[in-house]
Amino acid sequence: MTGRLAAVNLGTVTEAEWAGDASGRSGIDKRPADGPVPVRRDGLVGDFIAERAHHGGLDQAVYAYAEEDAGWWAAELGRAVPAGAFGENLTTYAVDVTGAVIGEQWAVGSALLQVTKPRTPCTTFAGFWGVPDLIKRFTVRALPGAYLRVLREGEFGPGDPVEVVERPAHGVTIGEVFRAMSLEPELLPRLVEATELPEQLREKARRRLAGTRP
Template identity: 85%
Template sequence: MTGRVVAVNLGVVTEAEWAGDASGRSGIDKRPTDGAVLFRADGVAGDFIGERAHHGGPDQAVYAYAEEDAGWWATELGRDLRPGSFGENLTTYAVDVTGAVIGEQWQVGSALLQVTKPRTPCTTFAGYWGVPDLIKRFTARALPGAYLRVLREGEVGPGDPVQVVERPAHGVTIGEVFRALSLEPDLLPRLLDAPDLPGPIREKALRRLTPR
């Protein structure tokens, strides 16, 4: 089954005490667009990103979250969660985001994207939702969404198909990486099998695996 884009979402400037940036501004509040948007190697055109030390960049050019996973959270919290509520640029349907393999390539619109790593929940996310224990709950649920590189720039819009065009044989998934770094450290050796995993995560895995 081919997945599809539910929404493409762009960040608006939000000033709040919980914003992680020193300026007190955050781009986690992302709103759906009406049409197609250019996905570039350095991010999504028109998207505001705060605290660039931890957000944005080639390995985090696009953040995707599945509509199905968002639905679970909507039920859990008893609130409506529109596309963009997770700070995602790309809301998907019928795409196994948690089961996506590191290095997997997606054809979306005219862009070619590559899965890089899971999202790590932060205090800005918890503050935006107004859920103090969100980091703990989000980690326990282990449906983190996925960051992607843009291998070929192109336009992406609502309704575009999401097709997996290449999947590495190593099989290391977004979910495994997330659990290895949080809930299941026994999975850490698996991370070294994924050559497309960003360097900082590989280095973190190696540090944790090195006897002291």
């Protein structure tokens, strides 16, 4: 199961009214790098992250979005959606990002990454695209992209292969987690099975399950 990187993207400093950071800055506007980029435990070297309370960190060190899914949005909106437009670090090709299993490991360049959780759309994302109802549309479409933690530091660049080298048996996918936390609460019991899911998210699933019980 091998795909490749269509692009590796780094955040630029953007100042805007829609930026979620208190300083009015955002790093959602990411642009493709020309060559290999080093990746450390806390993310890509040179990637600007403004609102670290909600972005970045070990469980969200790298964000991947599929080129094929971006193509659907381009057709839906009738406009170009270039690499980095989702705020993603890795634009992938021939990688099933939505179907990636929580905890599965990707060998990318000389680095080793692990799938952790889906991205949750925010008002900054909607403001960046200039689509007021984007959060609702993004949620319904349920192609959220995947956050990854860095198990082994290294570097990668455009064209490098993305190889799934390990996949947990529980089978809980990025898409299932996203749908469970948004429009399909009947999937919540599945989240508790995925021990590689960040504990904060598993605890949120437990609380919601407890609230739905008599």
